[in-house]
Amino acid sequence: MRRLPARLRPRSLRTRLVLIATVLATAAVLVCQATGLTLMRSWLIGQVDDRLTDFRPPSPVYRDIASGRAPAHRPPDHEALPSDFRVYFYDAEGELLPDSLGSGRGTPRLARTVTAGGLADGRPATVPAEDGDGSWRVVADSGPDGMRAVVALPLDTVRDATSRLLWFSLAIGAVTAAGVTLLGGAAVRLGLRPLTRVEHTARSIAGGRLEQKVADTSPDTEVGRLGIAFNTMLDQLRAALHRKDRTERRLRRFMADAGHELRTPLTSLQGFAELLLHEPHMSPGRRREAHELIAQNADRMSRLVDSLFLLAKLGEAPGTEHGPVDLLSLAADSIAASAVRHPGRRITLAPLERGEGDGSGELDVVEGSGDPDQLAQVLANLLDNACTHTPPGARVQVHVGSLRVGPRTGGADRQGRTSAGPALPGGARAHVIEVVDDGPGLTPEDARQVFDRFYRAAPASGAPRDSGSGLGLAIASTIAEAHGGRLELDTGPGEGCAFRLLLPAGPS
Template identity: 85%
Template sequence: MRTVPGRLRPRSLRTRLVLIATVLATAAVLVCQATGLTLMRSWLVGQVDDRLTDFRPPEPVYRDIADGTAPAHRPPPHETLPSDFRVYFYDADGRLLPASLGSGRGEPHLAEDITARDPADGRPATVPARDGGGSWRVVADSGPDGMRAVVALPLDSVEEATSKLLWFSLAIGAFAAGGVMLLGGAAVRLGLRPLTRVEHTARSITSGRLEQNVAGTSPDTEVGRLGIAFNTMLDQLRAALHRKDRTERRLRRFMADAGHELRTPLTSLQGFAELLLDDPDMSPARRREAHELIAQNADRMSRLVDSLFLLAKLGDAPTTEHGPVDLLSLAADGIAASAARHPDRRIALAPLGAGYGADPAELDVVEASGDPHQLAQVLANLLDNACTHTPPGTRLQVRVGSLRAGPRTGGTDRPGRTSTGPPLPAGTPAQVIEVADDGPGLTPEEAQQVFDRFYRVPPAPDALRDSGSGLGLAIASTIAEAHGGRLELDTAPGAGCTFRLLLPASGGT
C-alpha cells in the first residue's frame, strides 16, 4: 500500500485520547473566559452608559454657550464638570458649536451637523476617537431653544480592562492545555494499562504461547469486558484446535483401519482370481469353491464400502426425512427381520419398565420424531450386534417406552455407562428403545471402545463367528446424535449389555 506524501501518520490511541482531552479542556476554558470577557465588557460599558445618562448639562450653560460668554473648553464658574466628561453643543440648526465643556487628552469624532432625530436622545452610541486609537461613548440630550448637547466619555478604561482579561484568558488557556497534556498523558497511560496487558498477551499468543489468558479482567469496565471476551475467544480457539487435533488423529486412524479392512478382501479376491487364471484345468468342485470365496469377499468389501459411505453421508446430511415414528411398530418390524436372519434366536418385545419388574402387558404406542429408515437401521445394527456377540441361548429383549433422563433411568453419565454423545439434562423427557441381553457383558476397557469405528469385541465362546466390519455401532451412534439423541451402553462383566437409544420427546411425558 502506497503512502500518500504529506499525509499525517495515524497516531496511537493514547496520543489521540490525550489530544482530544487537551482540545476539549482548552476549548472549555476559552469559551468560559470569552463568556466572562463579554459579560465584563458589557457590564463596564453599561456603567459608562449609566454615568452618561445621569449627567445633564444645566440650562444656564446652554444660555452662556448661546450668548458666547462661556470660554471654550473651560467650565463656567458656577458649574464644575465630573472628571473625563466632554460636552459638545449644537445650535438649533444642528451645527456643531466651537464651545465645549471639559478637558483632557483626545476627543470623540463627532459629526459637524446633526438632525433632530440623529442621534436619538438618551440612546448611548460608540464613536471613534478623532486622533489615534480608542473609542468614546456618547449620548445626546435636548436643551432649551432647540439646542442639543452631546455628552461623551472615553472607553480607555474599559478597553484596558478588557485587554488585560483577554491576555489573562489566553494565558489560562495555554496553562490548561499544557497541564491537561502532561497530566492527561499520565492518566490515560494508567487507564489503558489493562488494554496494554491485552496487547502483550496477544503478542505472546502469536509467538506460540497458546495457554496464556488476560489477567485482571473485571466486568465493571470496558477493558475488563474486552479481556473477558478475549479470554472466551481464546478458550474457544484452544477447544477448536484440540478438536482439530483429535479429528486429525481419528481420521488418520480411520484411514489406516479402512485400508486394513479393505486389504483383506482385496487380497483374497486377487488370490482366488489369480488361482483361476493360473490353473485352467481346476476341478469343477475347486472352481466352484473359489467362485464362492470370491463372492463372499466381494460381498464383504461391498458391505464395508456401503457402511463407510453411509458414515460419510450421515456427516453431510444427518436426516433426509423427519416425521413421526411409532417406536413400538419399529421394534416389532426389527424383531421380525432379525428373526429371519437369526432363526435360532428368540427375541422378546417388552415395555421399558420390564427391566425394572413391570408387567409386559403394559405395551403402548410410543411416538418419536425422526427418520424411520435410519432409526430402523439403528435397531437392526443393535440386534445384529447382540446376536453376533452373545452365545446361543442368551435371552434378548427389546424394550420400548418413555422416561425422564437420570442416572438410574438413562440419558445421563454414571459409572458403568458408556456413550459418545453428550448427556441429556436431568429430567429431560425422552422416547426410548432398549436392546438388552443377559450375556457375559463387557469389561470397562472394551465398553470404552465399543462405539469406535472398526473396533471388534472378541467373540464369546460359541458365538457367531462372523464379527462384522466393526462399523455397526459407530453408524448407530452417529444416527442417534444426528437426531439430537444419544446411544449409550450399560454393561459390566457377567451382567449383560443394555444398549439404549434415547430420542428427545416433542412434549412432556
C-alpha cells in the same frame, strides 16, 4: 470539510483522547472567558453611559458660550479638578463652537454640524478619537435657544480593562491546554491500562498461546464487558479448534481404517484373480476354491461399502420417515432371524424390569415411532454383536418396555455408562429395547471406543479375529440419533454388556 493529511492524523487512541480532551477543555475555557469579557465590556460601557446621561450642563453655560464669554462659574484651569468629561456645544445654526469644557488629552471626532453628526438626544453613541486609535462615548442634549451640547467620555479605561482581561484569558487557555495535555495524558494512560492488557493478551494469543485469557472481566465497566465477550469468543474458538482437531483425527483414522478394511479383500481378489490367469491348467477343485474365495471377498467388500454408504446417508439425511412400530413384534422377529444365523445360541425375550421404570413383569405391546427397517437393522447388529463377542454358552436376553429417563434407568449419563449420542431430557418417557448378555463384559477403555467406526473388541473364543467390519455399532448409534433417541452401553469387566436402544415416547 477538508480532512487532515494522513501524516498529521493521530493514530493512537490515547493520543486522540488526549487531543479531544485538550481541545474541548481549551475551547470551554476560551468560551467562558470570551463570554466574561463581553459581559464586562458591556457593563463598563453601561457605567460610562450612566455617567454621561446623569450629567447636564446648566442653562447659564449655554448663554455664556453663545455670547463668547467664559462661564462665570468656571474655575481657572489651575484650580480645576481633573475630570474625563468633555463638553462641546453647537449654536442655534447647528455649527460646532470651538469652545469646550473639560480637560485632559485627546478629543473625540465630532461632526462640524449637528445634522452631519446624527446624534439623538439622550442616546449614547461611540465615536473614534481625533488622534490615535482610541474611542469616545458621547451623548447629545438640547439646550436653550436652539443650542445643543455633546458630553463625551473617553473609553480608554474600558479598552485597558478588556485588553488585560483578554491577555489573561489567553494565558488561562494556554495553561489549561498544557495542563490537560499533561494530566489528561496520564489519566487516559491509566484509564486505558485494562484495554492495554487486553491488547497484550490478544497479541499473546495471536502468537500461539491459546490458553491465555483476559483478567479484567468486571461487568460494571466497558473494558470488563469487552473482556467477558473476548473470553467467550476465545472459548468458542478453542472449542471449534478442538472439534476441528477431533474431526480431522477421526477422519484420518476413518480413512486409514477404511483403506485397511478394503485393502484386505482387494488384495485377496487380486491374488486369486492372478492365480487363475497364470495357471490356466489348474485342477477343477482348486479353481472352484479360488472362485469361492473371490466371491467371499467380493461379498465382504460389498457389505463394507454398503455399511459406509449407509453411514454417509444417515449423516446427510437426519430426517428419518417415522411411522408406528410395534417394538415387541420387532424384537421377536429379530430374535428369530438371529437364531437362524446363530443356531447354537439361546436368546430369550422378556419384559423390561427397572426400579424406576414402568415394567409390569409381563410382555405388553410397546408401540413406538420410527423406521421399521432401520430399527430392525439396529437390533440385528446388537444381537450379532452379542453372539459374536460372548462365549458359546453365554445367555442373551432381549427386554422390551418403557421407562422414565434417569441415571438409574437409562437415557442419562452416569459412571460406567457410555454412548455416542447426547443424553435425553431427564424425566421424559422413553420406549426401550435392551439386549443383555452375561459375557465377560468390556473394559472401560474398550467401552469408550465401542461406538467408534471400525473399532472391534476382542471376540469370544472360537470366533475369527477379523469377523465383522467394526461398523455395526456405529451404524446402530447413528440410526438411534436419527430417531431422536440414543444407544448406550452399561458394562464392566466380568459384568456382561447391556446395550439399550431408547426412543422418545412422544414426537421426536
